Amino acid sequence: MQADAVVLDIDGVVVDVADSYRRAIVESIERVHGDTIEKAEIQAFKDAGGFNNDWELTDAAALFVLARREGLDLDADAFTDRIAERRAESDDAEAADGLDAAEAVVDDALDAAARERARADWNPERLRELFQQLYLGADLYADIEGRDPDLDEPGFIHDEPVLLDAETLDALADYPLGIVTGRPADEADIAQRRAGLDVPDDRRFTMDDWEEGKPHPRALVTLAERFDAEARGASSNRTRSDAVDSVVFVGDTLDDVKTAGNATEADPDREYFGVGVLTGGLTGESGRRKYEEAGADAVIDSVNDLPDLLA
Numbered sequence: 001m002q003a004d005a006v007v008l009d010i011d012g013v014v015v016d017v018a019d020s021y022r023r024a025i026v027e028s029i030e031r032v033h034g035d036t037i038e039k040a041e042i043q044a045f046k047d048a049g050g051f052n053n054d055w056e057l058t059d060a061a062a063l064f065v066l067a068r069r070e071g072l073d074l075d076a077d078a079f080t081d082r083i084a085e086r087r088a089e090s091d092d093a094e095a096a097d098g099l100d101a102a103e104a105v106v107d108d109a110l111d112a113a114a115r116e117r118a119r120a121d122w123n124p125e126r127l128r129e130l131f132q133q134l135y136l137g138a139d140l141y142a143d144i145e146g147r148d149p150d151l152d153e154p155g156f157i158h159d160e161p162v163l164l165d166a167e168t169l170d171a172l173a174d175y176p177l178g179i180v181t182g183r184p185a186d187e188a189d190i191a192q193r194r195a196g197l198d199v200p201d202d203r204r205f206t207m208d209d210w211e212e213g214k215p216h217p218r219a220l221v222t223l224a225e226r227f228d229a230e231a232r233g234a235s236s237n238r239t240r241s242d243a244v245d246s247v248v249f250v251g252d253t254l255d256d257v258k259t260a261g262n263a264t265e266a267d268p269d270r271e272y273f274g275v276g277v278l279t280g281g282l283t284g285e286s287g288r289r290k291y292e293e294a295g296a297d298a299v300i301d302s303v304n305d306l307p308d309l310l311a
Contacts, residue, residue, distance in 0.1 A: 001273055001298060003310050004244040005176040005227040007220060010183055012252025012280025013303050014164045014195045020156040021054050022281075024135040028127050029062045035069075037061050041076040043281035047290065048080040049255050050087050050098025052182040052213035058131055059124045060102035066121050067106045070114035079105060136187075144186045157190060163279050164195045164303050171307035176227040176244065178203040180219045180259070185209070202226060214255040217263035217272075220247065224263070224270055246271040248310065250303055252280025257296040273297040275309070 011017045022042050029036040042057070051057040064072070064079050074082070079102075086101035107115055130151070133141045137155020142148060179199050181188050185206040192199060203226065205219035212218055228244040249260045249272060260274030276282065276291035276299045291299045298309055 001248065001275075001309050002271075003175060003246050003248040003273065004231070005178065005224065005247045006172055006306070006310075007178040007180055007223055007247060007249045008164075008197075008303065009249075009251035009253075009256055010179060010181040010188060010191050012163075013250055013277055014162070014197065015160040015191050016163055016279065017160060018281075020135060020160045023156050024131045025054060025058045025061060027134055028058055028131040029065060031130050032123055032126050033062055033065055033121065035065050037065065037076060044076045044080040045083070045098065046253050046255075046281055048083040048087070048098060048101075049215065049258070050083070050101060050213075052255060053207060054182070055124075055128050055131060056097075056099040058127050059122075060099050062124075062127055063102055063106055063118065063122055066118040067110060067114075070110055070118045072106065072109050074109065144184075157187070160191070160194070162195045164197070166196065168304045168307060169196055175310075176203070176230065178205075178223040178227070180205045180214070180223070180249065182207055182213060214251075214253075215258035215262050217259060217266045220249055220259055220263040220272065221267045223247070224267065224272070244270070246273065248273045248275055248306075250275045250277060250306060252277050252282065254282075254290060254294040257291060257294050260297070261295050275300060275306070277302055279303070 008014060011021060022039050025042055026036050026039050045051050045057050045061060082105045083098060083101040086104050087098065106118065110118065132145055133149045133151045134153055135156050136144060137153050137157065138149040138151065140155055140157065177199060183191065183206055185208045188204065188206045203223060210219050224244060224247045231244050247270060249256065251257060257274030257276050260272040263272040274296050276296045278284065278287050278299065279302045282290055288299045300306060300309060
């Protein structure tokens with residue numbers, strides 16, 4: 001695979017979030033509503049698309065739990081299948097919001113009285129407060145959110161194993177390197193420091209930098225344009241081509257690989273390759289198959305196989 005630049009997602013690619021973000025989703029819903037989903041069911045929401053923001057995934061999963069109490073006769077797979085169908089029907093499928101689709105599915109499935117009861121119990125504000133306290137821990141929550149926590153928790157963020165090996169990072173030094181992530185900027189900073197990723201702000205898009213989220217192509221195309229401008233302005237003794245004509249984007253969700261496909265449509269003068277890793281929620285042969293069906297250009301076991309793919 002020929003690449004002039006490489007862009008990485010963080011969650012599931014650079015760090016393992018199975019016992020951090022995903023645990024925070026499950027436990028936040030349990031603490032607020034007394035019931036929750038299984039951790040394995042989170043992947044069904046991710047596969048439905050439109051959940052680049054884990055706060056919104058938490059809200060959607062909580063609404064699902066509350067709707068089930070009110071008689072919703074769907075399991076997580078069937079519910080998220082309907083979310084995917086709703087998103088596909090959107091006029092702008094790139095930006096179709098997963099949470100909006102989840103609300104529409106619930107509204108269609110329940111009668112008016114049941115809908116009203118479910119929404120009366122639904123508390124997205126408290127879900128986010130608990131999510132951040134569980135994920136960040138009391139000290140980081142106070143620093144980042146600027147509020148006093150009401151939970152004394154150490155923070156799941158400290159339980160995130162780094163997936164990106166130092167040797168891989170060295171091998172990627174030959175390429176302009178960027179990041180596109182659904183994390184808030186402060187949380188992206190923490191993951192980057194732990195992984196040794198010295199990526200400047202102008203080569204990074206976080207939740208704070210764009211509204212659309214994946215699989216919208218704007219962030220990826222913008223980074224490619226910036227890489228290209230840097231390369232063309234570089235000194236004449238560069239050993240690589242001045243133009244950045246091809247970009248590899250490595251992610252751990254179907255929306256990640258779809259982002260690369262959407263970028264190719266939006267910016268046909270360049271090639272964008274979507275590479276899926278099997279270190280996030282998609283694993284094994286079933287994960288590989290889902291990636292391929294979503295249009296992935298390659299599937300690798302982990303980000304540490306990327307240098308061989310690009311060789």
